[in-house]
């Protein structure tokens with residue numbers, strides 16, 4: 001990653017769908033690092049406000065950060081700037097697709 005990570009001025013994938021930040025391969029130790037208040041009622045993923053993950057801080061397309069970055073779910077780690085999921089999310093917010 002460069003020192004100018006495009007994600008810090010984006011956050012689109014974190015607000016694309018409440019079904020996005022779901023848990024998958026995390027073990028119990030990893031899930032225990034996520035504050036309970038940020039986990040949804042079913043325990044299946046991150047709590048969302050509408051489609052926006054409750055752990056996302058900032059304004060989409062301007063300046064954003066993940067407040068649990070070190071403990072974020074696996075799906076959040078695998079989405080990379082410029083990949084298909086990134087493009088889909090950025091389009092939702094009328095942000096230019098990264099190449």
Ligand code: SF4
Pocket residue numbers: 006007008010011012013014079080081082085086087089090098
């Ligand atoms: S949509 Fe792409 S650029 Fe935006 S935060 Fe997600 S991975 Fe980063």
Ligand code: SF4
Pocket residue numbers: 013014015021046053054055056057065066067068069072073076
């Ligand atoms: S946990 Fe962090 S990286 Fe994952 S969707 Fe929420 S704000 Fe984004």
